[in-house]
Amino acid sequence: MVRVFLLCTFTMLLGLVGLSSAQAVWDTDHLEELIPQAEGTLEKVRFEEQNLDQISVELRDNPPTGPIRNCAEWEPTSGVMLRYPLGLPYSLLRDMDDHVMLHVVVSSGYQATAQSNLESQGVDMDKVQFLVRNNDSIWTRDYGPWFIFNGEGQLGIVNHTYNRPYRPNDNLIPLYFGQQQDVPVYSHSMYHTGGNYMTDGAHISSSTRLVYNEAASSNGMSSTEVDALMAQYYGVENYAVLDYIEYGGIHHIDTWAKFLDEENVLVKEVWTSHHTYDDLEQRATLLASLPSSTGRNYQVHRVYCYSISGGSPASYTNSLILNNHIYVPLFGNAIYDDAALTTYRQAAPGYEVSGYYYSGFLSDDALHCRTKGIMDAGMLRVGHIPVREDREGAVSIEAEIVAHSGGQITEAVVNYRHNDGTWYAVDMEADLRGNYLAEIPSPSEPGPCEYYISAGDDSGRTAGMPRTQPEATYIFNHLAGISAAPGAQLPEAALLKGNYPNPFNPSTTFSFTLAFEDEAELSILDARGHLVRVLASGTHAAGDHTIEWDGRDANGRNLPSGVYLYRLKAAGLQYTRTATLIK
Secondary structure, eight states: OOOOOBSSOOOOOTTOOSSOGGGOOBOTTSOSBOOOSSOOHHHHHHHHHTTOOOBOOSOOOOOOSSSOEEOOTTSOEEEEEEESSOSSOHHHHHHHTTTSEEEEEEOTTTHHHHHHHHHHTTOOGGGEEEEEOOOOOSOHHHHSOEEEEOTTSOEEEEEEEESOTTOHHHHHHHHHHHHHHTOOEEEEEEEEOGGGOEEOSSSEEEEETHHHHHHHHHHOOOHHHHHHHHHHHHOOSEEEEEOOSSSSSOOOGGGTEEEOSSSEEEEEEOOTTSTTHHHHHHHHHHHHHSBOTTSSBOEEEEEEOOBOGGGOBOOTTOOEEETTEEEEEEOSOHHHHHHHHHHHHHHSTTOEEEEEEOTTOBTTBOTGGGOEEEEOTTOEEEEOOOOOSOEESSEEEEEEEEETTSOOEEEEEEEEEOTTOOOEEEEOEEOTTSEEEEEEOOOSSOEEEEEEEEEEETTSOEEEESTTTTTSOEEEEEESSSOOOTTOOOOOSEEEOOOBSSSBSSOEEEEEEESSOEEEEEEEEOTTSOEEEEEEOSEEOSEEEEEEEOSBOTTSOBOOSEEEEEEEEETTEEEEEEEEEOO
16 A cells, blocks of 8 residues: 655644735634645745655555445534634534534644643533644645545545645645544545535535646646546546636635535625626526536525625635534624525525634635534435425335444334325335335325435434435425326436446446437546547437447457446536446
8 A cells, every 4th residue: 555655754843834924814822823725935935944845746545445435514424623723713613512523633732732722712622532743734624534435335534635735744634534533544646625625425526627727737637537536536427627716816616615415506696896706607507507416407505705804705605514503604794694694594404504703714715624524434324316396196205325334224214294284104115226215195185295204223323314304304296196106306417327247347338318319428448537448429319328348448459457437428517437347
Protein backbone atom coordinates (compact mmCIF):
# COMPACT_ATOMS: atom_id res chain seq x y z
CA MET A 1 0.00 0.00 0.00
CA VAL A 2 1.27 3.45 -0.90
CA ARG A 3 0.59 6.73 0.80
CA VAL A 4 0.62 10.40 -0.01
CA PHE A 5 3.71 11.39 1.93
CA LEU A 6 5.88 14.31 3.07
CA LEU A 7 9.43 14.70 1.86
CA CYS A 8 10.34 15.80 5.34
CA THR A 9 8.70 15.92 8.76
CA PHE A 10 8.33 19.08 10.72
CA THR A 11 6.24 21.18 13.08
CA MET A 12 4.57 24.18 11.47
CA LEU A 13 5.19 27.46 13.29
CA LEU A 14 2.15 29.07 14.83
CA GLY A 15 2.81 32.24 12.87
CA LEU A 16 2.36 30.60 9.44
CA VAL A 17 -0.22 32.81 7.75
CA GLY A 18 -1.18 34.15 4.34
CA LEU A 19 -2.47 37.59 5.36
CA SER A 20 -0.57 40.69 6.34
CA SER A 21 -0.86 41.92 9.92
CA ALA A 22 -3.23 44.64 8.79
CA GLN A 23 -5.60 42.01 7.40
CA ALA A 24 -5.10 39.49 10.18
CA VAL A 25 -7.96 37.17 11.12
CA TRP A 26 -7.70 35.60 14.55
CA ASP A 27 -9.28 32.54 16.10
CA THR A 28 -12.21 32.63 18.53
CA ASP A 29 -9.94 32.74 21.62
CA HIS A 30 -7.45 35.14 19.96
CA LEU A 31 -4.56 32.68 20.25
CA GLU A 32 -3.21 32.78 16.72
CA GLU A 33 -3.47 34.48 13.37
CA LEU A 34 -5.35 32.12 11.07
CA ILE A 35 -4.30 30.95 7.63
CA PRO A 36 -6.94 32.11 5.13
CA GLN A 37 -8.87 29.65 3.02
CA ALA A 38 -7.25 30.93 -0.16
CA GLU A 39 -3.52 30.36 -0.41
CA GLY A 40 -1.56 33.56 0.28
CA THR A 41 1.82 34.83 -0.81
CA LEU A 42 3.11 35.34 2.72
CA GLU A 43 2.11 31.78 3.55
CA LYS A 44 4.36 30.48 0.77
CA VAL A 45 7.22 32.76 1.73
CA ARG A 46 7.20 31.65 5.35
CA PHE A 47 6.92 28.04 4.26
CA GLU A 48 9.99 28.39 2.06
CA GLU A 49 11.90 30.22 4.80
CA GLN A 50 11.61 27.06 6.89
CA ASN A 51 13.08 24.99 4.02
CA LEU A 52 10.01 22.75 3.93
CA ASP A 53 8.87 20.71 0.96
CA GLN A 54 5.38 20.56 -0.47
CA ILE A 55 3.08 17.55 -0.51
CA SER A 56 4.13 14.84 -2.95
CA VAL A 57 1.40 14.01 -5.47
CA GLU A 58 3.00 10.98 -7.09
CA LEU A 59 1.55 7.99 -5.24
CA ARG A 60 -1.86 6.55 -4.56
CA ASP A 61 -3.56 3.51 -3.04
CA ASN A 62 -5.74 1.07 -4.92
CA PRO A 63 -9.41 2.10 -4.83
CA PRO A 64 -11.94 0.45 -2.50
CA THR A 65 -13.63 -2.79 -3.54
CA GLY A 66 -16.78 -1.98 -5.46
CA PRO A 67 -19.54 -1.26 -5.85
CA ILE A 68 -18.80 1.97 -4.00
CA ARG A 69 -21.25 4.50 -2.62
CA ASN A 70 -20.13 7.95 -1.50
CA CYS A 71 -22.07 9.19 1.55
CA ALA A 72 -24.20 12.33 1.34
CA GLU A 73 -23.99 15.01 4.01
CA TRP A 74 -27.54 14.30 5.26
CA GLU A 75 -26.91 10.61 6.00
CA PRO A 76 -26.62 9.44 9.65
CA THR A 77 -23.59 10.94 11.37
CA SER A 78 -21.93 10.07 14.66
CA GLY A 79 -19.70 13.12 14.88
CA VAL A 80 -18.31 16.31 13.41
CA MET A 81 -14.68 17.29 12.83
CA LEU A 82 -13.42 20.76 13.69
CA ARG A 83 -10.07 22.25 14.59
CA TYR A 84 -8.71 24.10 17.63
CA PRO A 85 -7.87 27.01 17.78
CA LEU A 86 -11.38 27.60 16.52
CA GLY A 87 -12.95 29.64 13.78
CA LEU A 88 -16.45 29.00 15.15
CA PRO A 89 -18.67 30.31 17.97
CA TYR A 90 -18.87 28.24 21.14
CA SER A 91 -22.67 28.34 20.97
CA LEU A 92 -22.49 26.12 17.89
CA LEU A 93 -20.29 23.57 19.69
CA ARG A 94 -22.63 23.52 22.69
CA ASP A 95 -25.55 22.72 20.39
CA MET A 96 -23.76 20.12 18.28
CA ASP A 97 -22.51 18.20 21.32
CA ASP A 98 -26.14 17.44 22.24
CA HIS A 99 -26.34 15.18 19.20
CA VAL A 100 -22.88 14.08 18.00
CA MET A 101 -19.28 13.63 19.10
CA LEU A 102 -16.95 16.59 18.52
CA HIS A 103 -13.73 15.34 16.91
CA VAL A 104 -11.31 18.18 17.63
CA VAL A 105 -8.05 18.35 15.65
CA VAL A 106 -5.46 20.00 17.90
CA SER A 107 -1.68 20.15 18.15
CA SER A 108 -0.04 18.87 21.34
CA GLY A 109 0.95 22.44 22.20
CA TYR A 110 -2.67 23.57 22.27
CA GLN A 111 -4.35 20.49 23.78
CA ALA A 112 -4.35 21.72 27.39
CA THR A 113 -5.65 25.13 26.33
CA ALA A 114 -8.34 23.51 24.23
CA GLN A 115 -9.40 21.30 27.15
CA SER A 116 -9.61 24.29 29.49
CA ASN A 117 -11.41 26.68 27.13
CA LEU A 118 -13.92 24.16 25.82
CA GLU A 119 -14.81 23.14 29.35
CA SER A 120 -15.11 26.72 30.59
CA GLN A 121 -17.41 27.55 27.66
CA GLY A 122 -19.85 24.81 28.64
CA VAL A 123 -18.95 22.23 26.00
CA ASP A 124 -19.76 18.68 27.16
CA MET A 125 -16.27 17.16 27.43
CA ASP A 126 -17.74 13.65 27.40
CA LYS A 127 -18.67 14.44 23.79
CA VAL A 128 -15.18 15.64 22.80
CA GLN A 129 -12.49 13.42 21.31
CA PHE A 130 -9.15 15.01 20.50
CA LEU A 131 -7.08 14.07 17.45
CA VAL A 132 -3.70 15.33 18.65
CA ARG A 133 -1.71 16.03 15.50
CA ASN A 134 0.12 18.95 13.94
CA ASN A 135 -2.19 20.94 11.70
CA ASP A 136 -2.14 24.09 9.63
CA SER A 137 -5.63 25.56 9.34
CA ILE A 138 -9.27 25.56 10.42
CA TRP A 139 -10.64 24.32 7.06
CA THR A 140 -11.59 20.78 8.05
CA ARG A 141 -14.20 20.67 5.26
CA ASP A 142 -11.48 21.05 2.66
CA TYR A 143 -8.90 18.59 3.99
CA GLY A 144 -11.05 16.29 6.16
CA PRO A 145 -12.12 12.71 5.37
CA TRP A 146 -14.63 11.81 2.65
CA PHE A 147 -16.64 8.70 3.45
CA ILE A 148 -17.69 5.77 1.29
CA PHE A 149 -19.22 2.34 1.81
CA ASN A 150 -17.45 -0.36 -0.17
CA GLY A 151 -18.94 -3.41 -1.87
CA GLU A 152 -19.00 -5.30 1.44
CA GLY A 153 -20.99 -2.56 3.18
CA GLN A 154 -18.02 -1.36 5.24
CA LEU A 155 -17.24 2.29 5.92
CA GLY A 156 -14.04 3.68 4.45
CA ILE A 157 -12.28 7.02 4.05
CA VAL A 158 -11.13 8.27 0.67
CA ASN A 159 -8.28 10.73 1.12
CA HIS A 160 -7.74 13.20 -1.71
CA THR A 161 -4.59 15.31 -1.91
CA TYR A 162 -5.48 18.67 -0.37
CA ASN A 163 -5.14 21.38 -2.98
CA ARG A 164 -3.04 23.53 -0.64
CA PRO A 165 0.48 22.07 -1.00
CA TYR A 166 1.86 24.49 1.61
CA ARG A 167 -0.34 22.84 4.28
CA PRO A 168 1.05 19.30 4.44
CA ASN A 169 -0.01 18.72 8.06
CA ASP A 170 -3.64 19.23 7.08
CA ASN A 171 -3.25 16.79 4.22
CA LEU A 172 -2.38 13.99 6.65
CA ILE A 173 -5.37 14.45 8.98
CA PRO A 174 -7.64 11.89 7.22
CA LEU A 175 -4.88 9.27 7.53
CA TYR A 176 -4.45 9.92 11.26
CA PHE A 177 -8.21 10.00 11.80
CA GLY A 178 -8.62 6.66 10.02
CA GLN A 179 -5.91 5.16 12.24
CA GLN A 180 -7.56 6.54 15.38
CA GLN A 181 -11.03 5.28 14.42
CA ASP A 182 -9.86 2.00 12.81
CA VAL A 183 -11.41 2.95 9.47
CA PRO A 184 -9.53 1.98 6.27
CA VAL A 185 -8.16 4.89 4.26
CA TYR A 186 -7.72 4.94 0.49
CA SER A 187 -5.46 7.80 -0.64
CA HIS A 188 -5.17 9.14 -4.15
CA SER A 189 -2.92 11.83 -5.56
CA MET A 190 -5.47 13.98 -7.39
CA TYR A 191 -5.89 17.49 -6.05
CA HIS A 192 -9.34 18.23 -4.63
CA THR A 193 -10.98 20.16 -1.81
CA GLY A 194 -14.07 19.36 0.25
CA GLY A 195 -15.68 22.78 -0.17
CA ASN A 196 -15.82 22.19 -3.91
CA TYR A 197 -17.76 18.95 -3.70
CA MET A 198 -21.29 17.86 -2.96
CA THR A 199 -22.83 14.44 -3.51
CA ASP A 200 -26.30 12.97 -3.20
CA GLY A 201 -25.33 9.53 -1.85
CA ALA A 202 -26.85 7.99 -4.99
CA HIS A 203 -23.86 8.26 -7.36
CA ILE A 204 -24.39 11.88 -8.50
CA SER A 205 -21.89 14.55 -7.48
CA SER A 206 -21.09 18.12 -8.44
CA SER A 207 -18.15 20.55 -8.32
CA THR A 208 -16.98 23.62 -10.16
CA ARG A 209 -14.36 23.25 -12.90
CA LEU A 210 -11.70 24.03 -10.30
CA VAL A 211 -11.34 20.26 -9.96
CA TYR A 212 -10.55 19.88 -13.68
CA ASN A 213 -8.21 22.88 -13.75
CA GLU A 214 -6.17 21.84 -10.72
CA ALA A 215 -6.01 18.19 -11.76
CA ALA A 216 -4.65 19.31 -15.14
CA SER A 217 -2.05 21.72 -13.74
CA SER A 218 -0.97 19.68 -10.70
CA ASN A 219 -1.56 16.08 -11.74
CA GLY A 220 -1.46 16.26 -15.55
CA MET A 221 -4.92 14.70 -15.73
CA SER A 222 -7.59 15.26 -18.36
CA SER A 223 -11.23 15.80 -17.41
CA THR A 224 -11.95 12.26 -18.58
CA GLU A 225 -9.28 10.94 -16.22
CA VAL A 226 -10.78 12.97 -13.37
CA ASP A 227 -14.22 11.48 -14.05
CA ALA A 228 -12.66 8.00 -14.14
CA LEU A 229 -10.97 8.51 -10.77
CA MET A 230 -14.21 9.78 -9.25
CA ALA A 231 -15.93 6.63 -10.46
CA GLN A 232 -13.17 4.33 -9.17
CA TYR A 233 -12.73 5.83 -5.70
CA TYR A 234 -16.14 7.34 -4.97
CA GLY A 235 -18.59 5.42 -7.16
CA VAL A 236 -19.65 8.63 -8.94
CA GLU A 237 -21.59 7.77 -12.08
CA ASN A 238 -22.63 11.29 -13.06
CA TYR A 239 -20.17 14.06 -12.22
CA ALA A 240 -21.72 17.46 -12.98
CA VAL A 241 -18.83 19.92 -13.21
CA LEU A 242 -20.08 23.51 -13.50
CA ASP A 243 -18.49 26.75 -14.64
CA TYR A 244 -17.37 29.38 -12.14
CA ILE A 245 -19.75 32.14 -11.09
CA GLU A 246 -16.96 34.70 -10.76
CA TYR A 247 -13.39 35.35 -11.86
CA GLY A 248 -11.86 35.62 -8.41
CA GLY A 249 -12.32 33.83 -5.12
CA ILE A 250 -11.78 30.19 -4.21
CA HIS A 251 -14.38 28.80 -6.66
CA HIS A 252 -15.86 26.36 -4.15
CA ILE A 253 -19.36 25.18 -4.96
CA ASP A 254 -20.46 25.38 -1.31
CA THR A 255 -20.18 29.17 -1.42
CA TRP A 256 -23.23 29.31 -3.74
CA ALA A 257 -25.03 25.93 -3.91
CA LYS A 258 -26.00 23.08 -1.58
CA PHE A 259 -27.72 19.72 -2.01
CA LEU A 260 -30.47 19.44 0.62
CA ASP A 261 -31.47 15.93 -0.46
CA GLU A 262 -31.61 13.85 -3.65
CA GLU A 263 -34.15 16.15 -5.30
CA ASN A 264 -33.63 19.59 -3.76
CA VAL A 265 -30.77 22.06 -4.14
CA LEU A 266 -30.36 25.50 -2.59
CA VAL A 267 -28.74 28.22 -4.75
CA LYS A 268 -27.54 31.67 -3.74
CA GLU A 269 -29.48 34.70 -4.99
CA VAL A 270 -27.90 38.17 -5.14
CA TRP A 271 -28.99 41.67 -6.11
CA THR A 272 -29.25 42.41 -9.83
CA SER A 273 -26.26 44.77 -10.00
CA HIS A 274 -23.81 42.29 -8.48
CA HIS A 275 -21.32 40.90 -10.99
CA THR A 276 -22.32 37.27 -10.25
CA TYR A 277 -26.06 37.83 -10.71
CA ASP A 278 -26.35 36.63 -14.33
CA ASP A 279 -24.15 33.59 -13.78
CA LEU A 280 -26.04 32.56 -10.65
CA GLU A 281 -29.34 32.82 -12.49
CA GLN A 282 -27.93 30.68 -15.30
CA ARG A 283 -26.63 28.04 -12.85
CA ALA A 284 -29.98 27.91 -11.07
CA THR A 285 -31.76 27.40 -14.40
CA LEU A 286 -29.25 24.74 -15.42
CA LEU A 287 -29.63 22.79 -12.17
CA ALA A 288 -33.42 22.92 -12.51
CA SER A 289 -33.09 21.30 -15.95
CA LEU A 290 -30.98 18.36 -14.78
CA PRO A 291 -32.43 15.02 -13.66
CA SER A 292 -31.72 13.95 -10.10
CA SER A 293 -31.10 10.35 -9.06
CA THR A 294 -34.87 9.88 -8.66
CA GLY A 295 -35.42 10.68 -12.34
CA ARG A 296 -37.14 13.98 -11.60
CA ASN A 297 -35.47 17.31 -12.28
CA TYR A 298 -33.97 19.10 -9.30
CA GLN A 299 -36.18 21.45 -7.35
CA VAL A 300 -34.15 24.64 -6.99
CA HIS A 301 -34.68 26.87 -3.95
CA ARG A 302 -33.15 30.36 -3.72
CA VAL A 303 -31.79 32.04 -0.61
CA TYR A 304 -31.19 35.78 -0.85
CA CYS A 305 -27.67 36.72 0.21
CA TYR A 306 -27.50 40.42 1.01
CA SER A 307 -24.43 42.66 0.78
CA ILE A 308 -22.09 42.36 3.74
CA SER A 309 -18.76 44.20 4.21
CA GLY A 310 -17.10 45.26 0.99
CA GLY A 311 -20.17 44.64 -1.14
CA SER A 312 -19.76 40.84 -1.07
CA PRO A 313 -22.80 38.57 -0.63
CA ALA A 314 -23.46 36.71 2.60
CA SER A 315 -22.86 32.97 2.34
CA TYR A 316 -26.06 31.46 3.70
CA THR A 317 -25.60 28.36 1.51
CA ASN A 318 -22.49 27.51 3.57
CA SER A 319 -24.49 25.57 6.16
CA LEU A 320 -24.04 22.16 7.78
CA ILE A 321 -26.49 19.24 7.91
CA LEU A 322 -26.02 16.79 10.80
CA ASN A 323 -28.76 14.19 11.11
CA ASN A 324 -32.05 16.08 11.55
CA HIS A 325 -30.40 19.44 12.21
CA ILE A 326 -29.31 22.22 9.84
CA TYR A 327 -26.83 24.74 11.24
CA VAL A 328 -26.89 28.02 9.28
CA PRO A 329 -24.34 30.87 9.41
CA LEU A 330 -25.73 34.30 10.24
CA PHE A 331 -24.17 37.64 9.34
CA GLY A 332 -25.74 40.14 11.72
CA ASN A 333 -28.73 41.55 9.83
CA ALA A 334 -31.83 40.32 11.65
CA ILE A 335 -34.16 40.73 8.65
CA TYR A 336 -32.00 38.85 6.16
CA ASP A 337 -30.84 36.29 8.73
CA ASP A 338 -34.45 35.44 9.61
CA ALA A 339 -35.39 35.26 5.94
CA ALA A 340 -32.57 32.79 5.31
CA LEU A 341 -33.71 30.55 8.16
CA THR A 342 -37.25 30.64 6.81
CA THR A 343 -35.98 29.61 3.38
CA TYR A 344 -34.28 26.56 4.88
CA ARG A 345 -37.37 25.55 6.84
CA GLN A 346 -39.51 25.75 3.72
CA ALA A 347 -37.00 23.89 1.52
CA ALA A 348 -36.18 21.20 4.13
CA PRO A 349 -39.39 20.50 6.10
CA GLY A 350 -39.05 18.68 9.38
CA TYR A 351 -35.45 19.73 10.06
CA GLU A 352 -34.50 21.67 13.15
CA VAL A 353 -32.97 24.81 11.63
CA SER A 354 -30.75 26.98 13.84
CA GLY A 355 -28.69 30.08 13.07
CA TYR A 356 -25.28 31.13 14.45
CA TYR A 357 -23.70 34.55 14.17
CA TYR A 358 -19.92 34.78 14.11
CA SER A 359 -17.94 37.88 13.16
CA GLY A 360 -15.33 35.78 11.33
CA PHE A 361 -17.74 34.35 8.73
CA LEU A 362 -16.86 35.61 5.24
CA SER A 363 -18.50 35.68 1.83
CA ASP A 364 -16.30 32.87 0.49
CA ASP A 365 -16.65 30.70 3.56
CA ALA A 366 -18.67 30.22 6.69
CA LEU A 367 -19.90 27.38 8.87
CA HIS A 368 -19.75 24.52 6.34
CA CYS A 369 -16.12 25.22 5.43
CA ARG A 370 -14.98 24.87 9.06
CA THR A 371 -16.78 21.61 9.91
CA LYS A 372 -16.89 18.08 8.50
CA GLY A 373 -19.52 15.49 9.35
CA ILE A 374 -18.33 12.02 10.43
CA MET A 375 -20.49 9.23 9.09
CA ASP A 376 -21.95 6.55 11.37
CA ALA A 377 -20.15 3.32 10.42
CA GLY A 378 -23.14 1.28 11.57
CA MET A 379 -25.81 3.51 10.06
CA LEU A 380 -29.26 2.28 9.14
CA ARG A 381 -29.82 3.58 5.64
CA VAL A 382 -33.22 3.86 3.99
CA GLY A 383 -33.30 4.66 0.28
CA HIS A 384 -36.60 5.44 -1.43
CA ILE A 385 -37.86 7.20 -4.55
CA PRO A 386 -40.94 9.07 -3.36
CA VAL A 387 -44.31 8.75 -5.05
CA ARG A 388 -45.40 12.25 -6.04
CA GLU A 389 -47.47 11.87 -9.22
CA ASP A 390 -51.16 10.93 -9.36
CA ARG A 391 -51.70 7.21 -8.76
CA GLU A 392 -54.70 4.98 -9.26
CA GLY A 393 -55.64 1.93 -7.23
CA ALA A 394 -53.26 0.17 -4.85
CA VAL A 395 -49.82 1.82 -4.91
CA SER A 396 -46.59 -0.12 -4.46
CA ILE A 397 -43.99 1.45 -2.15
CA GLU A 398 -40.43 0.20 -2.47
CA ALA A 399 -37.36 0.94 -0.34
CA GLU A 400 -33.78 -0.19 0.06
CA ILE A 401 -33.05 -0.72 3.76
CA VAL A 402 -29.48 -1.55 4.80
CA ALA A 403 -28.24 -2.14 8.35
CA HIS A 404 -24.52 -1.35 8.17
CA SER A 405 -24.25 -2.48 11.79
CA GLY A 406 -24.46 -6.01 10.44
CA GLY A 407 -27.61 -6.63 12.45
CA GLN A 408 -31.12 -7.58 11.45
CA ILE A 409 -33.92 -5.29 10.29
CA THR A 410 -36.54 -5.39 13.05
CA GLU A 411 -39.03 -2.91 11.59
CA ALA A 412 -39.95 -1.82 8.07
CA VAL A 413 -43.31 -0.06 7.88
CA VAL A 414 -45.19 2.23 5.51
CA ASN A 415 -47.39 4.64 7.46
CA TYR A 416 -50.17 6.33 5.45
CA ARG A 417 -53.43 8.22 5.73
CA HIS A 418 -56.20 9.20 3.34
CA ASN A 419 -59.11 11.64 3.63
CA ASP A 420 -60.34 10.34 6.97
CA GLY A 421 -57.13 11.54 8.66
CA THR A 422 -56.45 8.22 10.40
CA TRP A 423 -52.92 6.85 10.21
CA TYR A 424 -52.53 3.21 9.19
CA ALA A 425 -49.41 1.05 9.08
CA VAL A 426 -48.57 -1.77 6.69
CA ASP A 427 -45.49 -3.95 7.10
CA MET A 428 -42.94 -4.08 4.30
CA GLU A 429 -41.69 -7.46 3.09
CA ALA A 430 -38.21 -8.16 1.74
CA ASP A 431 -37.97 -9.48 -1.82
CA LEU A 432 -35.26 -11.71 -3.29
CA ARG A 433 -33.11 -8.67 -4.12
CA GLY A 434 -33.21 -7.43 -0.52
CA ASN A 435 -35.56 -4.54 -1.26
CA TYR A 436 -38.59 -3.95 0.92
CA LEU A 437 -42.11 -3.70 -0.54
CA ALA A 438 -45.58 -2.77 0.66
CA GLU A 439 -48.84 -1.56 -0.87
CA ILE A 440 -50.96 1.41 0.08
CA PRO A 441 -54.50 0.19 -0.67
CA SER A 442 -56.86 2.03 -2.97
CA PRO A 443 -58.95 4.68 -1.16
CA SER A 444 -62.73 4.62 -1.13
CA GLU A 445 -62.73 8.18 -2.44
CA PRO A 446 -60.02 10.00 -4.42
CA GLY A 447 -57.92 12.56 -2.60
CA PRO A 448 -54.47 13.25 -1.16
CA CYS A 449 -52.48 10.41 0.37
CA GLU A 450 -49.80 11.21 2.90
CA TYR A 451 -47.16 8.61 3.79
CA TYR A 452 -43.72 7.93 5.23
CA ILE A 453 -41.44 4.93 5.80
CA SER A 454 -40.03 4.00 9.20
CA ALA A 455 -37.41 1.33 9.90
CA GLY A 456 -35.34 -0.06 12.76
CA ASP A 457 -32.63 -2.64 13.36
CA ASP A 458 -31.47 -4.69 16.33
CA SER A 459 -28.65 -2.23 17.12
CA GLY A 460 -31.35 0.20 18.25
CA ARG A 461 -30.94 2.53 15.28
CA THR A 462 -34.00 3.97 13.57
CA ALA A 463 -34.33 5.74 10.23
CA GLY A 464 -36.91 6.52 7.60
CA MET A 465 -37.95 8.48 4.54
CA PRO A 466 -38.37 11.38 4.50
CA ARG A 467 -35.38 11.53 6.82
CA THR A 468 -37.22 13.85 9.19
CA GLN A 469 -40.34 11.67 9.39
CA PRO A 470 -42.85 11.71 10.96
CA GLU A 471 -42.61 15.53 11.03
CA ALA A 472 -42.16 15.46 7.24
CA THR A 473 -44.16 13.22 4.88
CA TYR A 474 -44.67 12.57 1.17
CA ILE A 475 -47.99 13.43 -0.50
CA PHE A 476 -49.51 12.30 -3.77
CA ASN A 477 -53.00 12.43 -5.27
CA HIS A 478 -54.52 8.96 -4.81
CA LEU A 479 -57.28 8.06 -7.25
CA ALA A 480 -59.66 5.20 -6.61
CA GLY A 481 -59.61 2.56 -9.34
CA ILE A 482 -57.32 0.08 -11.06
CA SER A 483 -53.98 -0.65 -9.39
CA ALA A 484 -50.98 1.21 -10.68
CA ALA A 485 -48.02 -0.73 -11.98
CA PRO A 486 -45.72 -1.61 -9.07
CA GLY A 487 -42.91 0.84 -8.66
CA ALA A 488 -44.19 3.14 -11.41
CA GLN A 489 -42.37 6.45 -11.40
CA LEU A 490 -41.32 9.29 -13.63
CA PRO A 491 -38.83 7.88 -16.18
CA GLU A 492 -35.26 9.12 -16.29
CA ALA A 493 -34.20 10.72 -19.55
CA ALA A 494 -31.38 8.17 -19.69
CA LEU A 495 -30.53 5.26 -17.41
CA LEU A 496 -27.35 3.16 -17.48
CA LYS A 497 -27.80 -0.19 -15.78
CA GLY A 498 -25.25 -2.54 -14.25
CA ASN A 499 -23.55 -4.95 -16.64
CA TYR A 500 -24.10 -8.71 -16.42
CA PRO A 501 -22.19 -10.81 -15.62
CA ASN A 502 -19.78 -8.81 -13.49
CA PRO A 503 -16.99 -9.84 -13.00
CA PHE A 504 -16.93 -11.37 -16.48
CA ASN A 505 -14.95 -13.58 -18.86
CA PRO A 506 -14.99 -13.63 -21.83
CA SER A 507 -17.89 -11.20 -22.39
CA THR A 508 -20.48 -9.09 -20.64
CA THR A 509 -23.67 -7.25 -21.61
CA PHE A 510 -24.40 -3.57 -21.03
CA SER A 511 -27.92 -2.18 -20.88
CA PHE A 512 -29.27 1.34 -21.05
CA THR A 513 -32.68 2.94 -21.45
CA LEU A 514 -33.66 6.17 -23.18
CA ALA A 515 -36.95 7.88 -22.40
CA PHE A 516 -36.86 9.58 -25.81
CA GLU A 517 -35.03 9.16 -29.10
CA ASP A 518 -31.63 10.76 -28.58
CA GLU A 519 -27.94 10.77 -29.42
CA ALA A 520 -26.15 8.21 -27.26
CA GLU A 521 -22.57 6.95 -27.00
CA LEU A 522 -21.44 3.93 -24.96
CA SER A 523 -17.67 3.75 -24.46
CA ILE A 524 -15.14 1.59 -22.63
CA LEU A 525 -12.27 3.25 -20.76
CA ASP A 526 -9.36 1.79 -18.83
CA ALA A 527 -8.75 2.46 -15.14
CA ARG A 528 -6.91 5.70 -15.92
CA GLY A 529 -9.76 6.99 -18.06
CA HIS A 530 -8.15 6.36 -21.46
CA LEU A 531 -10.56 5.45 -24.23
CA VAL A 532 -10.38 1.75 -25.12
CA ARG A 533 -13.33 1.26 -27.42
CA VAL A 534 -16.57 2.89 -28.54
CA LEU A 535 -19.29 0.23 -28.49
CA ALA A 536 -22.15 2.36 -29.78
CA SER A 537 -22.74 5.89 -31.02
CA GLY A 538 -25.33 7.85 -32.96
CA THR A 539 -29.07 8.24 -32.68
CA HIS A 540 -30.90 5.59 -30.66
CA ALA A 541 -34.63 5.03 -30.38
CA ALA A 542 -36.52 5.43 -27.12
CA GLY A 543 -36.56 2.26 -25.03
CA ASP A 544 -34.15 -0.41 -23.84
CA HIS A 545 -30.82 -1.17 -25.52
CA THR A 546 -28.33 -3.98 -24.87
CA ILE A 547 -24.76 -4.22 -26.18
CA GLU A 548 -22.29 -7.06 -25.66
CA TRP A 549 -18.58 -6.48 -25.12
CA ASP A 550 -16.05 -9.23 -25.72
CA GLY A 551 -13.22 -7.73 -23.66
CA ARG A 552 -11.31 -6.47 -26.72
CA ASP A 553 -10.10 -2.99 -27.59
CA ALA A 554 -10.85 -1.02 -30.76
CA ASN A 555 -8.12 -2.95 -32.63
CA GLY A 556 -9.51 -6.34 -31.67
CA ARG A 557 -6.79 -7.09 -29.11
CA ASN A 558 -7.65 -9.01 -25.94
CA LEU A 559 -7.37 -6.77 -22.90
CA PRO A 560 -5.76 -7.84 -19.61
CA SER A 561 -7.64 -8.48 -16.38
CA GLY A 562 -8.64 -5.38 -14.48
CA VAL A 563 -11.32 -2.83 -13.71
CA TYR A 564 -12.73 -1.01 -16.74
CA LEU A 565 -15.16 1.87 -16.92
CA TYR A 566 -18.15 1.97 -19.21
CA ARG A 567 -19.63 5.36 -19.89
CA LEU A 568 -22.94 6.40 -21.42
CA LYS A 569 -23.29 9.89 -22.85
CA ALA A 570 -26.96 10.72 -23.44
CA ALA A 571 -29.60 13.33 -22.62
CA GLY A 572 -26.86 15.95 -22.25
CA LEU A 573 -25.22 14.10 -19.34
CA GLN A 574 -22.86 11.21 -18.78
CA TYR A 575 -23.15 8.15 -16.58
CA THR A 576 -20.23 5.90 -15.56
CA ARG A 577 -20.03 2.45 -13.98
CA THR A 578 -17.31 -0.16 -13.51
CA ALA A 579 -16.90 -3.63 -15.01
CA THR A 580 -14.26 -6.17 -13.93
CA LEU A 581 -12.57 -8.46 -16.46
CA ILE A 582 -11.05 -11.61 -14.90
CA LYS A 583 -8.88 -14.08 -16.82
